[in-house]
Amino acid sequence: MARGTEAVYVPKRGDVDRLRPPRHLDRLRPPAYNAHANLTYQEYLMSSPSSAGRQASVERNTKETQIRASVNLDGTGELKCQTGLPFLDHMLDQIARHGLIDMDIHAVGDLEIDAHHTVEDLGITLGMAFNKALDRKGIRRYGHAYVPLDEALSRVVIDFSGRPGLEFHVPFTRASVGGFDVDLFYEFFQGFVNHALVTLHVDNLRGMNTHHQIETVFKAFGRALRMAMEIDPRSADVVPSTKGCL
Numbered sequence: 225m226a227r228g229t230e231a232v233y234v235p236k237r238g239d240v241d242r243l244r245p246p247r248h249l250d251r252l253r254p255p256a257y258n259a260h261a262n263l264t265y266q267e268y269l270m271s272s273p274s275s276a277g278r279q280a281s282v283e284r285n286t287k288e289t290q291i292r293a294s295v296n297l298d299g300t301g302e303l304k305c306q307t308g309l310p311f312l313d314h315m316l317d318q319i320a321r322h323g324l325i326d327m328d329i330h331a332v333g334d335l336e337i338d339a340h341h342t343v344e345d346l347g348i349t350l351g352m353a354f355n356k357a358l359d360r361k362g363i364r365r366y367g368h369a370y371v372p373l374d375e376a377l378s379r380v381v382i383d384f385s386g387r388p389g390l391e392f393h394v395p396f397t398r399a400s401v402g403g404f405d406v407d408l409f410y411e412f413f414q415g416f417v418n419h420a421l422v423t424l425h426v427d428n429l430r431g432m433n434t435h436h437q438i439e440t441v442f443k444a445f446g447r448a449l450r451m452a453m454e455i456d457p458r459s460a461d462v463v464p465s466t467k468g469c470l
């Protein structure tokens with residue numbers, strides 16, 4: 225991974241509180257604004273896509289987490305992953321495998337508090353990497369998938385709309401799975417959506433087993449990503465929007 229070529233924000237003493245609004249405001253602020261603190265929001269949008277094929281690396285450091293993520297959207301499904309959270313690694317593997325996306329992720333977070341910051345910031349960093357890697361010209365734009373696993377069934381629908389939006393409807397039957405607090409899956413997807421600039425609808429339609437519920441969500445997410453990011457040969461070089469931009 226080409227280190228040192230990305231816009232990396234290293235917080236200085238006293239910086240973080242100013243740049244990072246209170247966590248409860250996270251869903252209200254413009255996406256990505258605090259993530260690339262040395263870029264304006266417009267500059268952040270203009271910074272994508274990368275010119276080096278459909279791949280990108282992003283490094284994001286805060287006082288809470290230090291995360292590096294590299295993605296190759298036209299990969300074979302290979303995951304290299306070290307987050308300190310085995311169940312999350314298992315879910316990221318589903319995205320890679322079923323999205324045919326290569327991902328190399330290294331995360332160090334304040335797990336001594338809990339997994340919240342690490343999971344949320346991982347969603348943010350991954351979203352930034354996708355946004356940077358993807359040229360929205362010529363893609364199918366919309367993707368969807370239904371994935372079953374025994375009694376569980378989930379549907380994920382995604383739109384590379386250029387606007388963040390999340391509908392997450394997963395009636396978990398237990399509060400934790402594999403030692404992992406299920407609340408955090410919402411935070412992961414919210415972070416991703418805000419920074420990948422996508423509209424995402426996640427519905428677990430049925431399921432009794434919590435592991436099955438969330439695994440079908442991540443598998444369907446991988447499949448939906450793959451469909452939406454695929455180049456449409458009938459509309460290569462065309463931005464799939466009547467606005468002419470996404």
Ligand SMILES: [Mn+2]
Binds near residue numbers: 314
């Ligand atoms: Mn599993």
